[in-house]
Amino acid sequence: MEIRERILRAAVKIYGEVGFRGATTRRIAEEAEVNEVTLFRQFGSKSALLHEAVHATGLFNYTPQLPEVPVDPRADLLTWSLAHYDDLVAKRPLIRTCLGECEEHPEILPPAETTALKSKGTLQAYLSTLQSLGLLRADVDVSVATAMLTGILFADAMGRDILPDLFQSDDRTSIAAYLDLLLRAVMAPESP
Amino acid sequence: MEIRERILRAAVKIYGEVGFRGATTRRIAEEAEVNEVTLFRQFGSKSALLHEAVHATGLFNYTPQLPEVPVDPRADLLTWSLAHYDDLVAKRPLIRTCLGECEEHPEILPPAETTALKSKGTLQAYLSTLQSLGLLRADVDVSVATAMLTGILFADAMGRDILPDLFQSDDRTSIAAYLDLLLRAVMAPESP
DNA sequence: CTTGCATGAAAGCAGGCACTTGCTTATCCT
């Protein structure tokens, strides 16, 4: 059944571009190269289709990993940050649309199990491990450091393309700079 | 001419709630308690009305200040951060909607002169002053620190209500924690 | 008092919307 897949993919794409109201069944059908009635025969209604599309193809399908045993904290975190950032950028249209419509269509974005929460869990666990190994200062709140890193990655990924003046260097350089600034605040001083 | 003001205010409100497509002229007229034809007689078209509404009543009307001469850096920055955060939260529906539609209706959100850019300027100038006074480590990139603080404030303001699990303490406590973590990274060590 | 002028009320227009119906065609299983 490849046709459902084609429809779902077309639906997320159009939804990400123009939102719920803009994603007309005609336009989705055209993008999927499928007759419009097929949408209704397969999914019943436009909202059911978009709901399934966002859930299946959308925001819940990828979380970069961090090693369970820290190798090189800076390198580990930089790799993770870049992967997480790239994921956010790839999903940017969809995330923006969901953000803009989450108050009107809250059912389309279930709060749990999103990429955001999984990412937070991954990062927080890693930082806790660092802290228990004594590599992180004992007096830093790991959840605050987690929120700062995910927060700045999110803000950069969402804002860079529309407010380029806010960001002075290119994205990879900026991310490394964010990370280094954060590490300077949280890393325990090297002990001999 | 109080009627224009009423229409504009109603227009931003509805636009923030339901976006461009959802903001029908009938609904705006009802919210403004005005006849629908009046919208067209006053503004010509729906898009002209929304354009003017967002520009006049919208995103470009407030920027918290920082003292030109630093008094107490932590206190100054905390006050500014809280004010900036509250401003973001107050404009949250509008910001979210604009973000979600900026690719489809780029003309409604002119990149320059937004609150975001003004805020960045204010903060960056203050931090530069701190640095030139020797209160900030000389080797930190002020623009990176600026981006981090505005970024995490933005991410928190946009995400806290829909992903509450991401944020563990209340907003005021979190903001102070962000700031303290950042200050630990950038402040010069106290010299006797 | 009259003459503009801004607004309201009501109706309507053409187009787009989600969705349905009736029918034809193609594919596959037995």
Place this chain on the structure above:
DNA sequence: AGGATAAGCAAGTGCCTGCTTTCATGCAAG
């Protein structure tokens, strides 16, 4: 061969959309 299943096609339903037109009303300036 024959029957079930899934898809395409064309047409049409009723509702909503931005926008227009026509006419009646209030109100301030001359």
